[in-house]
Amino acid sequence: MERILFGDNQFFAVNHISDEKSMAQSIKFKEDSAIIKTLDYAMEDGIQTFMCTTHDRIANICEIIRNNPQKYKDFKIFPCMPYAHKYANAVTELGITGTLKQYVPGNFFGSLFKGGVAFLSKDYLKIMELLIDAEMKMFKDIKTPVIFLQNVITDMLLGLGMTDVLVAFHQYVEKKYDAEAGFITMNMPKLLAVLEKAGIENPIICSSINKAGFRMSGGKALYEETLRTKKFRAIAMQVLAGGAVSPKEAIEYVCQLPNIESILFGASSRTNIHETASLIHQFDPVKQH
Amino acid sequence: MIKVGIIGIGKMGISHLAILGAHPDVKVVGVCDTSKMMLDAIEKYSPFPCFTDYKKMLEEAKPDAVVVAVPTKYHAAIVEELLKRDVHVFAEKPFCLNPEQGAPLVALAKQKSLVNQVGYHNKFVGTFQEVKRIIDGGFIGEPYHFLGQAYGPVVIKAKQDTWRSNPEEGGGCLMDYASHVIDLINYILAPITDVKATMLKSIFSKEVDDAVFSMLELSNKVTGILSVNWSDETYRKMSTSISINGKKGKIVSDANELKVFFKDDECPAGYSKGWNIRHVTDLTPEVDYYLRGEEYSAQLDYFIKTVQGKVPNSINSFESAWLTDRAISLIRKEQR
Numbered sequence: 001m002e003r004i005l006f007g008d009n010q011f012f013a014v015n016h017i018s019d020e021k022s023m024a025q026s027i028k029f030k031e032d033s034a035i036i037k038t039l040d041y042a043m044e045d046g047i048q049t050f051m052c053t054t055h056d057r058i059a060n061i062c063e064i065i066r067n068n069p070q071k072y073k074d075f076k077i078f079p080c081m082p083y084a085h086k087y088a089n090a091v092t093e094l095g096i097t098g099t100l101k102q103y104v105p106g107n108f109f110g111s112l113f114k115g116g117v118a119f120l121s122k123d124y125l126k127i128m129e130l131l132i133d134a135e136m137k138m139f140k141d142i143k144t145p146v147i148f149l150q151n152v153i154t155d156m157l158l159g160l161g162m163t164d165v166l167v168a169f170h171q172y173v174e175k176k177y178d179a180e181a182g183f184i185t186m187n188m189p190k191l192l193a194v195l196e197k198a199g200i201e202n203p204i205i206c207s208s209i210n211k212a213g214f215r216m217s218g219g220k221a222l223y224e225e226t227l228r229t230k231k232f233r234a235i236a237m238q239v240l241a242g243g244a245v246s247p248k249e250a251i252e253y254v255c256q257l258p259n260i261e262s263i264l265f266g267a268s269s270r271t272n273i274h275e276t277a278s279l280i281h282q283f284d285p286v287k288q289h
Numbered sequence: 290m291i292k293v294g295i296i297g298i299g300k301m302g303i304s305h306l307a308i309l310g311a312h313p314d315v316k317v318v319g320v321c322d323t324s325k326m327m328l329d330a331i332e333k334y335s336p337f338p339c340f341t342d343y344k345k346m347l348e349e350a351k352p353d354a355v356v357v358a359v360p361t362k363y364h365a366a367i368v369e370e371l372l373k374r375d376v377h378v379f380a381e382k383p384f385c386l387n388p389e390q391g392a393p394l395v396a397l398a399k400q401k402s403l404v405n406q407v408g409y410h411n412k413f414v415g416t417f418q419e420v421k422r423i424i425d426g427g428f429i430g431e432p433y434h435f436l437g438q439a440y441g442p443v444v445i446k447a448k449q450d451t452w453r454s455n456p457e458e459g460g461g462c463l464m465d466y467a468s469h470v471i472d473l474i475n476y477i478l479a480p481i482t483d484v485k486a487t488m489l490k491s492i493f494s495k496e497v498d499d500a501v502f503s504m505l506e507l508s509n510k511v512t513g514i515l516s517v518n519w520s521d522e523t524y525r526k527m528s529t530s531i532s533i534n535g536k537k538g539k540i541v542s543d544a545n546e547l548k549v550f551f552k553d554d555e556c557p558a559g560y561s562k563g564w565n566i567r568h569v570t571d572l573t574p575e576v577d578y579y580l581r582g583e584e585y586s587a588q589l590d591y592f593i594k595t596v597q598g599k600v601p602n603s604i605n606s607f608e609s610a611w612l613t614d615r616a617i618s619l620i621r622k623e624q625r
Contacts, residue, residue: 012525014525015545016569016570017546017568017569017570018545018546018568019528019530019543019546020546023523026523026525085525085526091299091300095299095300097324097326097327100326124329124330124333152580152581155307155578155579155580156580158307158311159306159307159309159311159578159580160303160307160310160331160334160335161310161334161336161337162334162335164334165334186579186580187578187579190311213575214570215579217575217576217577217578217579218575218577218578219575241570242568242570243568243570244568244570244571
């Protein structure tokens with residue numbers, strides 16, 4: 001994985017500190033060209049990996065990438081699935097079974113034999129595979145070396161003790177897409193312990209890691225201890241803690257931590273992208289000496 | 290260890306179950322649902338014992354406390370049964386279909402000294418807690434107007450019906466979405482005791498309201514407006530906010546950001562005259578296990594601590610949720 005990964009929250013009005021900013025972002029990124037332009041700015045700073053949710057609009061971005069093979073020859077996408085709000089809003093209205101009926105591809109009880117049989121026989125892992133395939137369709141012919149499970153699902157499975165499902169995701173992504181599985185979580189130390197116990201070695205785990213201790217469940221000290229003593233490939237996200245820490249302080253903190261392979265951040269403007277990327281480059285060598 | 294059972298594993302139930310499953314002081318002794326689809330998944334992949342009959346679960350698993358997350362129309366009967374069996378109860382919101390159903394349960398829980406809580410999670414959101422602290426401290430002076438709002442994209446086109454689209458079963462925007470805002474107004478300011486006028490609008494639903502607009506009066510005579518719409522797709526997810534005008538200042542807050550204006554220097558420590566902004570990141574204590582928001586873990590942790598006798602049963606009691614049910618019924622009655 002590259003040192004810097006570019007995120008997509010800003011494109012889809014995900015803002016952890018202000019609903020007003022959310023709306024402003026929604027307006028700013030109304031056109032796909034605005035997203036592409038921002039990805040261009042990231043590429044100017046040498047960032048070639050886009051980590052994004054499987055939001056419907058990403059399909060358009062993928063189409064543009066496929067149509068410009070030269071420009072995007074080194075470009076990679078790390079898909080993060082599922083785009084949870086799509087399902088969450090559907091569950092409020094349709095219930096869980098109703099939502100599955102709507103989103104598992106094909107007609108459950110009809111034409112798609114695999115889906116119908118999976119549903120009737122309650123072969124849950126098969127249903128999961130069908131949902132993964134549905135979400136992966138948009139990335140056809142695009143390099144997706146790591147495929148992530150979103151935190152709401154990872155953490156729910158973690159709380160429910162459904163380790164087998166986490167393992168099944170890991171195995172399926174490797175088998176079907178020749179990709180490594182990644183797990184996004186708000187409970188990194190707990191998740192790592194469970195994955196280790198299940199025999200998944202050196203897993204890719206993306207979690208909030210920031211100087212403010214924001215969304216670091218179990219506490220910042222436990223996270224730092226886990227980074228120091230455990231074997232896994234850590235990605236730090238929410239490094240700016242939603243703005244609670246100044247960018248300089250935030251990046252300095254993350255860069256001096258041991259064992260962080262990549263830093264994920266998203267930004268809307270060329271200036272902010274450049275500033276954050278430069279700070280990472282600035283503080284990185286300090287660590288090595 | 291507190292032995293906890295759960296009845297109902299729909300959207301909220303499954304989330305509660307995951308949080309309880311990760312709680313260090315909780316042993317999940319039973320999971321009950323009538324949907325085989327969900328229950329089989331739990332049985333197959335989770336370590337929890339499963340039941341299809343909740344009475345059987347109570348008899349066999351003998352939980353100290355039970356989380357009730359079934360559709361609202363079943364709340365009253367199940368909660369009554371639990372209280373009669375001396376089981377502590379956490380019920381999902383809204384509490385009951387109407388105040389008449391809930392009143393005897395409030396009394397029974399009190400009489401039996403059982404822990405009783407309802408899942409109005411906004412009270413565990415850092416920004417709203419801070420709004421309450423500022424109001425209670427009198428820092429914006431005497432409130433004279435409020436605006437409580439919630440918007441989100443739940444029903445954005447005409448679709449098939451579920452219990453949420455049946456008014457007799459607790460469906461609709463007023464019961465499901467607006468109840469959160471009503472409860473927050475009751476908590477931060479004072480209970481709603483009078484309703485001047487209400488408009489309930491069906492936008493895409495056939496049987497239920499998709500939006501609620503209402504003019505309210507509180508027990509302390511403060512008046513304000515409720516504006517809730519779950520058919521607004523310009524929101525990515527539910528966004529709840531409250532703004533309060535006082536004679537010495539004004540507060541505007543949602544779950545992420547609190548903006549407060551003070552007319553003079555008599556404000557809480559860390560604040561100053563004029564506009565101040567606080568973010569939930571600075572106001573939210575860390576939880577041991579996070580799923581969807583700190584407030585969901587915090588409310589169940591509070592429930593468990595109440596059962597353990599570590600904290601008083603004062604936040605989100607049946608009584609406070611009953612006041613919300615009463616307000617819902619008043620709002621419905623004044624429909625124009």
